[in-house]
Amino acid sequence: MYEKIIPPTEGSRITFENGEPQVPDNPIIPFIRGDGTGVDIWPAAQKVFDAAVAKAYGGQRQIVWFKVYAGDEACELYGTYQYLPEDTLAAIREYGVAIKGPLTTPVGGGIRSLNVALRQIFDLYACIRPCKYYAGTPSPHKTPEKLDVIIYRENTEDIYLGIEWKQGSEVGDRLIKILNEDLIPATPEHGKKRIPLDSGIGIKPISKTGSQRLVRRAIRHALRLPKNKQMVTLVHKGNIMKYTEGAFRDWGYELATSEFRAECITERESWILGNKEKNPDLSIEDNARMIDPGYDALTAEKKAQICDEVQSVLDAIWDTHGSGQWKDKIMVNDRIADSIFQQIQTRPDEYSILATMNLNGDYLSDAAAAVVGGLGMGPGANIGDSAAIFEATHGTAPKHAGLDRINPGSVILSGVMMLEYMGWQEAADLIKKGIGGAISAGEVTYDLARLMEPPVEPLKCSEFADAIIRHF
Ligand SMILES: NC(=O)C1=CN([C@@H]2O[C@H](COP(=O)(O)OP(=O)(O)OC[C@H]3O[C@@H](n4cnc5c(N)ncnc54)[C@H](OP(=O)(O)O)[C@@H]3O)[C@@H](O)[C@H]2O)C=CC1
Ligand SMILES: O=C(O)CCC(=O)C(=O)O
Ligand SMILES: [Mg+2]
Structure with a gap:
């Protein structure tokens, strides 16, 4: 054999x-x-x-x-x-x-x-x-003992799939030509953007299946942690890479609020429920205003969307998660990747499980290791x-x-x-x-x-x- x-x-x-x-x-x-x-x-x-x-x-x-x-x-x-x-x-x-x-x-x-x-x-x-910090370990950080996180890094896709073409290669040049002349112009949101002709090209696939199976494992792990560590933070750069990193966030929330509905609360849901708990007579619109501080400057359409969100959260989970019940659930939130690098240093004890895509997790795991020694x-x-x-x-x-x-x-x-x-x-x-x-x-x-x-x-x-x- x-x-x-x-x-x-x-x-x-x-x-x-x-x-x-x-x-x-x-x-x-x-x-x-x-x-x-x-x-x-x-x-x-x-x-x-x-x-x-x-x-x-x-x-x-x-x-x-x-x-x-x-x-x-x-x-x-x-x-x-x-x-x-x-x-x-x-x-x-x-x-x-x-x-x-x-x-x-x-x-x-x-x-x-x-x-x-x-x-x-x-x-x-x-x-x-x-x-995690081992007592007595010297660290460049002042309070390394406050960091106790587990990075759950998606391990098979993202740019690590390794599908890329060298600058000047025949296929790479063909791909740039197709993108510049056909695919980019066919997508109005890309306007007049064009890829410089002397570029190397890499592909960044982030799949729903890959994202959700990773987040599923992260949530299952959170369920085994003590109550005060039952948190999963979805780390992403979704403001810039909307359809890859932004989608990772959305698929993570989708999984948490479907497969783990009984066990999870999202941060935004917790605000909506918490606002109503503090003031049972709060109107839907005032609740929306409280969860979105820029609410009054938004268009009518966006305001309506946020009011709909508030209403649907209250309709869907007030009975099961309201009146403080959400405090016993796994908190699922999200943070933008650059921000989490400073958060693990400035607010280390606010995090527990960090669910990331491949590249972000690679960077973040070296940085977090540095904090604890x-x-x-x-x-x-x-x-x-x-x-x-x-x-x-x-x-x-x-x-x-x-x-x-x-x-x-x-x-x-x-x-x-x-x-x-x-x-x-x-x-x-x-x-x-x-x-x-x-x-x-x-x-x-x-x-x-x-x-x-x-x-x-x-x-x-x-x-x-x-x-x-x-x-x-
Ligand atoms: N899973 C894997 O097998 C991995 C493989 N690699 C590969 O390793 C090669 C070298 O990568 P490089 O970027 O230099 O990163 P390394 O992680 O190998 O080393 C960078 C520095 O980190 C410190 N360091 C690393 N390991 C230890 C240790 N066990 N104890 C104490 N300090 C340690 C040392 O710092 P100092 O000298 O300041 O003490 C070292 O010079 C590359 O080919 C890379 O692709 C990289 C990461 C993961
Ligand atoms: O495979 C390599 O050489 C680097 C991988 C790496 O940095 C990691 O997995 O953390
Ligand atoms: Mg690495």
Whole structure:
């Protein structure tokens, strides 16, 4: 079945039922070491996972690791340009849950991202990146403990679909000609706009299906959180990209107010209900004026639309959500993408789950990780309905590769997410305890050491792993 790898003779497969993993006591888990700092991080992380599982279950449970290849290491074994061999895909398909180190993607030309390819091949449509503060972690931010968000990033489409044409390419030039001469003039709202002839062109597809399945997972996650964290914020740049990012917002609200009607309230609905609760005799028009501060300057048609909205919300959900009942529901709101970057710094505690499209989530997850201590503390999971691959938010950090210096924390915390996904909470908790203990004792790698006051001597990558195990 495999060309160059041999599966372990012991261990069993993780299977999926209704999108949920069914985990035996000795699951076979494929891992990709990764390029660049993967050589440092992976052995450190694996040591921590094995120690935690051994301590938590005293031999009753064990992960059976299966080394598979991608990136530079794959080319060494399988030959030039064999960056993502069929063996690796077959192993992940067979065993369902995998974990990986970072893989290099060249800028400009060269191969397209292997990381993105894996997400698309296995339809791992939700990229989940929690950004939570570990006590004692040094941070460039004054109040990092106030940030506790989980980024739910759509993981398969947007510009990451990779449909683009180089400037000057034959097809790209043809496309620009068709757009300039036919499609743009046929769309009156585009007026006299034309695409400069020396442009590269990229396509940004945002589908209703892709958006809604992501938001569905985000809302389901919110349902499992404590009441004060039951919020989902739809992040978008819909004021500029109306039919892609704006549509993501609209489809998100549509899903929340149809599939999750009993469980959700939108921010705007909460204002309408709240206004009526404070003043039961409030007229529809006065309520409309209160939810839209620019109401009096609007055209008659727009005013009528807002009054209709107020009336329909009251008709539809006053009985089920009114009289304060909405305060127990999941709050669904939306924020424009640039604004959320400052909001996670100025009002971090007002957010919980941030549901984003692919590119916005990529940017936002690095920024949010920085608030809670940096990319060395940014874990992630790519989840689909029949497979999952866990990986850190960061990349290969090439200047640190092979120096036994980099922080393995993000891959270790990605492993914590994997253990939790598998239902192995005891092992996950031990690792979290170990990380907390090591940080509190000032036993940290260079990235955290340089932020600590007073400064501490940094540990090596491998020493940090040992410190985590000591603090279990
Ligand atoms: N999922 C994946 O596999 C990803 C792959 N990539 C790929 O990685 C390559 C390099 O990307 P680049 O833009 O340099 O981004 P990286 O995330 O690899 O590194 C940027 C900087 O972030 C800090 N950093 C990264 N990882 C860690 C860590 N584990 N511990 C502490 N600090 C860390 C370092 O900062 P400092 O030097 O200041 O300490 C590092 O120089 C590219 O080819 C990119 O495409 C990028 C992101 C994700
Ligand atoms: O695939 C890559 O090289 C970069 C991906 C990335 O930055 C991410 O997923 O956060
Ligand atoms: Mg990124």
